[in-house]
Amino acid sequence: MATIHDVARRANVSVATVSRYINQNGYVGKKSKEAIERAIKELNFVPNNVARTLSTKKSNLIGLIIPDIKNPFFPELARAVEDTAYRFGYTVILCNSDEDPLKEKHYLKVLTQEYVAGIIITSTDEGISRETDIPIVALDRAPKTDIPSVTTNNKLGAELAGRFMLECGASELLILKGPNQLTSSEERLEGFLKAVEGKNIKIHVVDSPYELHDAENITYEFLQKHPSVDGIFGSSDVSAIGALKACEKLGKKVPDELQIIGFDGIQLGNYTTPSLTTVAQKIYQLGETATELLINEIEGKSLEEKNILINPELVVRETTRKEFKQ
Amino acid sequence: MATIHDVARRANVSVATVSRYINQNGYVGKKSKEAIERAIKELNFVPNNVARTLSTKKSNLIGLIIPDIKNPFFPELARAVEDTAYRFGYTVILCNSDEDPLKEKHYLKVLTQEYVAGIIITSTDEGISRETDIPIVALDRAPKTDIPSVTTNNKLGAELAGRFMLECGASELLILKGPNQLTSSEERLEGFLKAVEGKNIKIHVVDSPYELHDAENITYEFLQKHPSVDGIFGSSDVSAIGALKACEKLGKKVPDELQIIGFDGIQLGNYTTPSLTTVAQKIYQLGETATELLINEIEGKSLEEKNILINPELVVRETTRKEFKQ
Known part of the structure; x- marks a missing residue:
């Protein structure tokens, strides 16, 4: 591969001149410019980004x-x-x-x-x-x-989900809360609770990672112990889809016996059966x-x-x- | 941020010596080495990869x-x-x-x-x-x-799918073939045809990109014109899942009226209803x-x-x- 030195030699100018030309940071005479352009073409020289990065301390x-x-x-x-x-x-x-x-x-x-x-x-x-x-x-x-x-706006989104869950008539809710260290999962919990608390609704909150398989297992075990749950809010779509799978395994009909709302709006939510109601982020x-x-x-x-x-x-x-x- | 020059000044050695030390490509005396190590520590100097890349022409x-x-x-x-x-x-x-x-x-x-x-x-x-x-x-x-x-081994995989589709009793097949420019989609077609051709089976081959929504639309339109199709081979799992969605929209029961086999083995195939039979790549x-x-x-x-x-x-x-x- 041709280097800047090869270009300088061929164009009969200094390396510094070629460098000024390439980095466009200084004067290069018309004749030198033409010679450099010719040399670059003839040698099929590609100015490399690493060298440029080093001189400008900026990469793309x-x-x-x-x-x-x-x-x-x-x-x-x-x-x-x-x-x-x-x-x-x-x-x-x-x-x-x-x-x-x-x-x-x-x-x-x-x-x-x-x-x-x-x-x-x-x-x-x-x-x-x-x-x-x-x-x-x-x-x-x-x-x-x-x-x-x-x-x-996680809080607003989760509040929408909570209000709609109530309108749909659910009365005992399971919230699959996201990872504890995330502000967003706290905000989603907060927003959802804001909508459903004080409405004579039974509420369970369970931690569940944003992962299909974990959410499925956690929901499966929880629903076995609490069969009267009739609404689930998944703090992410993958949590909600895992929950949907658990319902299917338990023979629980969605949405007739249990309703589910997710959060994210990933394309996949369109392709589950039944397809997923969700708070869609843009x-x-x-x-x-x-x-x-x-x-x-x-x-x-x-x-x-x-x-x-x-x-x-x-x-x-x-x-x-x-x-x-x- | 401290530079190699700062380190050299503090250690009272030349920049070249610091460079040799960092890139481990030449002799550095014991005293200089200790002084450089002390200076690096004191200045909290991080040797940067770009400089190293330029000298060794190798990055990580x-x-x-x-x-x-x-x-x-x-x-x-x-x-x-x-x-x-x-x-x-x-x-x-x-x-x-x-x-x-x-x-x-x-x-x-x-x-x-x-x-x-x-x-x-x-x-x-x-x-x-x-x-x-x-x-x-x-x-x-x-x-x-x-x-x-x-x-x-795409050919072998698709052949497995074809043989199993026959065992399952399908008699009119739709193959959702992948993008034309891909050898892999040609191989999957070839393998599947090898298993099903000459068996008194009706076969349709339709091009379909590896994309959920396109596969859904293509299958939807095709099945409206050819309602007697009772088996679909999707050249990718997303094609197969799109096809499954089309069947659902058309009220076609899977697997009772129509069977589907995909290709890929993505995690998502576990989470459709019904879950997807597929050729799982490792x-x-x-x-x-x-x-x-x-x-x-x-x-x-x-x-x-x-x-x-x-x-x-x-x-x-x-x-x-x-x-x-x-």
């Missing part, structure tokens, strides 16, 4: 750290980030933290060392702070620090907005709004018994 | 190019690659080609420019060739070139093997086997009517 890479790519919410989110980044000429490095704070720290370090232009993170750590001057945006989960963020808009916010930061523009909250909407399908009227 | 990044992260097969595959890479100290850059050859080329170029240590690719181009000396491994789709590859093993192969290449080890074929297995669930006997 965006790091995206998500907790679990196997949860279908995150591929949909990652696609939105990647599409938007691509549109602006950036390439995305994707890293899975696996909800493991140590792994997350490792990736933050790796990304920083690779001089990414910026980082988008769905963090397992709500105390995550800005350790370098690399632009960073929190996505889907808002940290309790000053990092800009783009998140769903997944694409979340990813797109976060990426635009990050790119504004990278490009040194001032941010009009630093913490963007996007309202979700209730999507009524077949796991509930009633039509929804706005 | 692996590029992974996949066609569509929203198809649930690929997140499962990506996780396997990422887990394995992590185990060996590599970090994965994920890129979505969106089945677009131009986008794929763009990412190949970007990854090459970033000096990744190696690339794993599920290519849309079966003619993909080695354009640089960066190690590369084809995953899931074998190119017709000399690039090492790790793929499923997804984790595919990703793991490809990553190990690539790392062997990166580390200059000779490859015992360059084209690794992994046998899939039939997983019988509820979209077919019969027990499976090996």
Whole structure:
């Protein structure tokens, strides 16, 4: 592969001149410019990004750290980030933290060392702070620090779910609460409870990871002990779909005997039988907005709004018994 | 952030000496070594990978190019690659080609420019060739070139599906064939036909992308015109799940009136109702093997086997009517 030295030799100019030409950061005479362009063409020279990164300390890479790519919410989110980044000429490095704070720290370090232009993170750590001057945006989960963020209005969404569950006539509810360390799962619990508490409704709250198989097992065991439960709120769609599977195994008819509402709005919810009623986050808009916010930061523009909250909407399908009227 | 210059100044040695120490490529005296170590500690200096990459022309990044992260097969595959890479100290850059050859080329170029240590690719181009000396491994789709590859034995898998479909008593079959440019979708068609042709069975072959919504629409329209179809082979699980949704919309009972077999073995197949009978690829093993192969290449080890074929297995669930006997 041709190097910058080969180009300089062929064009009969100094390496510094070629470097100025490539990085567009200084004067290059017309004759030299033409000679360099000819040499680049003849040698099929590709200026490499690593060298450019080192001289400008800026790359066109965006790091995206998500907790679990196997949860279908995150591929949909990652696609939105990647599409938007691509549109602006950036390439995305994707890293899975696996909800493991140590792994997350490792990736933050790796990304920083690779001089990414910026980082988008769905963090397992709500105390995550800005350790370098690399632009960073929190996505889907808002940290309790000053990092800009783009998140769903979880409380409002869960409140919608709670109110609709009551309208549908459920009277003993199981809430599959998400992971304890996540603000979003606290907010969803809070919003749902706000809607259903004090209404003479029996309420059970059980912890359940955002994972199909776990949610299925937890619901299966719980429903065996509490067969009178007639409504389930899953704090994520995968939790709700796991619960739906458990009902099927127990021969419990959904929605006739038991109704289910999820939270996320992943495509998969359309393809279960019955299809899933859910609080749909605007997944694409979340990813797109976060990426635009990050790119504004990278490009040194001032941010009009630093913490963007996007309202979700209730999507009524077949796991509930009633039509929804706005 | 402290630089190599700060370290050199504090340790009272030259930058070149610090560089030799960091890159372990030359003599550094005992006293200098101690002074450098002290300075690194005191300044909290992190040697950056970009500088190291430039001097050694090797990074610890692996590029992974996949066609569509929203198809649930690929997140499962990506996780396997990422887990394995992590185990060996590599970090994965994920890129979505969106089945677009131009986008794929763009990412190949970007990854090459970033000096990744190696690339794993599920290519849309079966003619993909080695354009640089960066190690590369084809995953899931074998190119017709000399690039090492790790793929499923698609023909064998589809043959298993075809034979089982006959045993289950289907007599008019719809095959949802995958994208035309993919060898794997040709192989799956070929294997399935090998099992069912000449058996007095009516066979329809229709093109269908590996996408839930498209497969649903294509199947819906086809079944309206050909209501006597009683068996569907989906060349991917998402195709099969889309078909299942179409049957549900048409009020066609699965498996009583129509049986379905998919191909892939994604987790989601467990969560449809009825759950999906499928040819399960060993997804984790595919990703793991490809990553190990690539790392062997990166580390200059000779490859015992360059084209690794992994046998899939039939997983019988509820979209077919019969027990499976090996």
